Amino acid sequence: MRICGLAAAVRAGAALGSALLLSACASVGGITGAVAGIASGSASGNPAVGVAVGIGVQAGIDATIKTVLRRWSQEEQARIAALVGSLETGQxxxxxxxxxxxxxxxxxxxxxxxxxxxxxxxxxEALFSVDDVGVRLAGQPRPYYVTTVCRGTQGWKWAVAEPAVARWGVLH
Known part of the structure; x- marks a missing residue:
């Protein structure tokens, strides 16, 4: 019985690793939660434990991914705002x-x-673009977005309420 539980955990770990490598960020939480739920339900012999663990793992992974992606979006916004602040109109x-x-x-x-x-x-007010390999390869014009940055006590900051465009989809 104990060997079966260990084998299930090893299979679950392999499935989890594969899922992380092959999945997009949006689906990692669901897949991870399902794998963790199945593994813990199998190991404990109690499906309720598996469901609870699966839901908890999915919520934790989803929250972590959203936090990281939000931080990355804020880094992009801060970098763009600082550059806009250093440029004159037309530059x-x-x-x-x-x-x-x-x-x-x-x-x-x-x-x-x-x-x-x-x-x-x-x-x-500034226009900014984000390089997209797919757009470049297709020979399409680069899309531009509009933003406003303002100078505060801590320098130039993004002043547009987000998410205003699909560009910052992670913030929806």
């Missing part, structure tokens, strides 16, 4: 973000289209 420059884990590294161009002052802060 453009490249931006890029390289994460500690080499996944979802992004780059593109930014162009300041106008500067304006509000009663609260100096602000700039």
């Amino acid at each position: 453009q420059g490249p931006w890029e973000v390289r994460h500690a884990v080499p996944y979802a590294d992004e780059q593109g161009e930014v162009r300041v289209v106008r500067a304006f002052t509000t009663p609260l802060a100096d602000c700039k």
